[in-house]
Amino acid sequence: MVKQHQLKVYNSLSGQKEKFVPINKEFVGMYVCGPTVYSHVHLGNVRTFMSFDMIYRYLLLLGYKVRYVRNITDVGHLLDDSDEDKIAKKARLEKVEPMEIVQKYTVDFHDVLRKFNNHPPNVEPTATGHIVEQIVITKELIEKGLAYESNGSVYFDVKKYNEKGGNYGELSNRNIEDLMANTRTLDGQDEKRNPQDFALWKKALPDHIMRWPSPWGEGFPGWHLECTVMSTKYLGEQFDIHGGGMDLKFPHHECEIAQAKGAYGQEPVKYWLHANMLTLNGQKMSKSTGNTILPEELLSGNNSFFDKGFSPMVIRFFMMQAHYRSILDFSNEAILASEKGYTRLMEAYKTIPSIEPNATSTFDVKAFETKLYEAMDDDFNTPILIAHLFDAVKIINSLKEGTETLNTEDLALLQKIMNDFVVKVLGLKEEETSSDSTHKLDGVLQMLIEMRNQARVDKNWTLSDQIRDELSSLGIQLKDSKDGTTYQF
Ligand SMILES: [Zn+2]
Numbered sequence: 001m002v003k004q005h006q007l008k009v010y011n012s013l014s015g016q017k018e019k020f021v022p023i024n025k026e027f028v029g030m031y032v033c034g035p036t037v038y039s040h041v042h043l044g045n046v047r048t049f050m051s052f053d054m055i056y057r058y059l060l061l062l063g064y065k066v067r068y069v070r071n072i073t074d075v076g077h078l079l080d081d082s083d084e085d086k087i088a089k090k091a092r093l094e095k096v097e098p099m100e101i102v103q104k105y106t107v108d109f110h111d112v113l114r115k116f117n118n119h120p121p122n123v124e125p126t127a128t129g130h131i132v133e134q135i136v137i138t139k140e141l142i143e144k145g146l147a148y149e150s151n152g153s154v155y156f157d158v159k160k161y162n163e164k165g166g167n168y169g170e171l172s173n174r175n176i177e178d179l180m181a182n183t184r185t186l187d188g189q190d191e192k193r194n195p196q197d198f199a200l201w202k203k204a205l206p207d208h209i210m211r212w213p214s215p216w217g218e219g220f221p222g223w224h225l226e227c228t229v230m231s232t233k234y235l236g237e238q239f240d241i242h243g244g245g246m247d248l249k250f251p252h253h254e255c256e257i258a259q260a261k262g263a264y265g266q267e268p269v270k271y272w273l274h275a276n277m278l279t280l281n282g283q284k285m286s287k288s289t290g291n292t293i294l295p296e297e298l299l300s301g302n303n304s305f306f307d308k309g310f311s312p313m314v315i316r317f318f319m320m321q322a323h324y325r326s327i328l329d330f331s332n333e334a335i336l337a338s339e340k341g342y343t344r345l346m347e348a349y350k351t352i353p354s355i356e357p358n359a360t361s362t363f364d365v366k367a368f369e370t371k372l373y374e375a376m377d378d379d380f381n382t383p384i385l386i387a388h389l390f391d392a393v394k395i396i397n398s399l400k401e402g403t404e405t406l407n408t409e410d411l412a413l414l415q416k417i418m419n420d421f422v423v424k425v426l427g428l429k430e431e432e433t434s435s436d437s438t439h440k441l442d443g444v445l446q447m448l449i450e451m452r453n454q455a456r457v458d459k460n461w462t463l464s465d466q467i468r469d470e471l472s473s474l475g476i477q478l479k480d481s482k483d484g485t486t487y488q489f
Contacts, residue, residue: 002026002063005374009241010325010379012249012272013171017379022240023270028059028126029239031231031269033248034124036073036223037105038086042113043330044278044285046295048245049325050316050427051275053118055243057425058376063171070111070121070236071227074102074128075210075220077429085220088210098210102128115312123234127226131212134221134229137263138200138214146262150191151218152203161258168196168258168319171272172250198255200225211318224255232260242269246276277318279329280305293330300489306332309489310339313431317342320382320426341390346430348393349422352415358405363395365410369417376425385421392418408439447486449478 007020022028032052035041042432050068059066075087075098091098110120127134138154141147146164148158158176168176179196199222204211231239237260244253253272260268273489278285285292293303303307310318318338322328346462368388392414398404399411406414422428448467455464468478477488 001378003061005062005377007058007062007377008379009271009273011270012274013269014391015173018271020271022064023236023238026064028064028241029235030056030059030066030068030241030243031227031235031239032068032070032121032242033227033244034073034250035105036086037102037109038090039105040294040296041105041109042285043293043295043298046112046116046244048275048277049113049114049118049265050319052243052273053427054320054324054425055241055273055380056119057427058380061420061424067123067235068119068121069123069125069231071225071230072102072106072124072126073226074099075104081475085208085210085306088208091209115295115299116316117312117429119427125230125234127221127230128210130226130229130233131221133233134225135201135212135214137225137229137259138221140263141200144262147200148193149216150193152219153191153199154201154216155192155197156255156258156262157193157199158198158258159194159429161262163345166258166261168254171254171257174250174254198222198224198251200259213223215365217477224252225259227252228256228259228263228268231256232264233285237264238266238268238270240269241271241273243275246274249274256344275324277329279327281331282329298330302488305330306335310335311431313428314339314342317386317426317428320428321386323379323381323383341386343430344393345386345422346428347388348396349418350430352396352411352418355396355399355406357408357411359407361406361410362404363406363410365406365413365417368392368395369413372417373420378422382390384427385425389418389421416476445476445487453485454477 002025008017009020010016011018013245030052032049035045049366052068052070056066056068075085087098087101094101113120119209141156142149142154145162147154162168162176168174169179176196180194199215201214201219201221203217203219208220210220210308212220231242242256243395247271257268260266274337280291280293283289283291293305295315295351297303298306299309299312301307314335318330318335319328321338321341368391371388372385375381375388378384395404399406448471452467455461455467471478471487475489479486479488
């Protein structure tokens with residue numbers, strides 16, 4: 001049974017918050033554009049996937065049966081139609097098979113998302129597993145006069161699409177005439193009738209490794225096509241939610257709409273949801289400027305931006321403190337503040353079972369629960385939700401002190417709703433914080449560092465080397481400097 005709630009979601013297509021009414025009553029189909037697995041997943045992507053994980057979790061809490069599909073792009077991600085496939089390029093540079101690149105970074109992607117406690121999707125299809133379907137839809141688009149072959153490649157004809165009633169640019173509020181006037185012709189684009197036309201199928205040059213036979217010769221699919229094929233295959237020609245990062249709105253999602261509308265003659269997606277990006281110390285993250293950090297570096301503390309490493313749950317809590325459609329800035333002070341907040345919240349949550357019930361309740365738990373739902377019903381407003389949860393922390397502390405009281409029933413309800421929102425919706429779980437074993441481990445390592453220093457004073461090189469080497473074999477590196485010795489995992 002779906003709870004009677006009026007969830008509203010911000011639909012990028014209408015630019016408004018709309019009542020969420022799924023196509024099939026209690027079932028929700030949600031598709032999220034997954035990663036292109038040619039390098040480590042970056043932090044901005046982690047935020048996007050975490051945002052949709054939170055959305056997925058809230059839909060489940062409301063009682064919906066959700067089919068969550070998130071793809072793996074393992075071929076065909078071109079920056080533009082003249083560029084080389086990102087995976088093939090990396091494989092060429094590293095002198096390995098493209099599928100080795102795919103395997104390595106798919107495993108890495110799953111590991112990272114698991115650390116941040118993301119639920120896996122229900123279906124995780126790959127582009128290479130759906131080549132046949134991509135060829136079929138390309139043929140259909142050609143038959144409908146919306147795509148054309150040119151020198152072994154097939155392009156979607158944006159102008160024809162608009163002439164036949166399409167509205168290319170509707171999602172990103174772009175005007176097709178402006179787009180055409182402002183696009184310079186890039187190398188290799190003379191195959192196209194118009195610069196805005198995009199590749200459905202690309203001819204493989206003789207040295208291109210990833211290639212499949214097709215009616216147009218050997219080639220590989222364009223990136224936009226796989227999402228249309230896989231979303232509609234697993235969710236139907238019309239489905240409820242399509243998500244992704246803000247940067248995918250154009251051209252990727254715009255092209256998806258055009259392809260699906262062109263092939264199936266109807267609006268493919270009811271609600272388009274887009275998660276915003278991350279900045280680092282107030283600036284856009286970018287590999288070229290060096291203002292970037294990998295999730296792993298953020299966790300280990302092995303980076304030049306932060307004083308120390310942070311646990312995955314602190315990072316998750318930090319990300320949840322911003323609304324998914326707002327830009328979130330990573331800075332040392334902000335994460336340190338979140339670390340304190342996370343600890344305070346979890347400590348309070350842990351103490352609920354030890355609170356003794358009273359004959360009377362001085363606090364309205366039901367009204368409090370309503371507030372939490374209202375926050376989430378308002379386009380998944382996690383910052384407001386968290387503000388309410390901190391009110392609960394105050395209440396829990398007062399309950400412990402005895403200045404507020406709850407009867408047995410209300411206390412059980414408080415426990416349940418804290419579990420619903422802290423654990424199920426925000427996806428937070430208890431971690432061993434610095435007060436537990438991390439603290440003890442630090443003590444042990446400081447002791448070993450002192451023993452090694454003493455050994456070096458005593459010129460007992462065998463012992464000092466043994467300490468360093470054995471720690472190293474456990475993945476703990478000692479670093480000597482003029483200020484003393486530190487360690488790093
Ligand atoms: Zn996609």
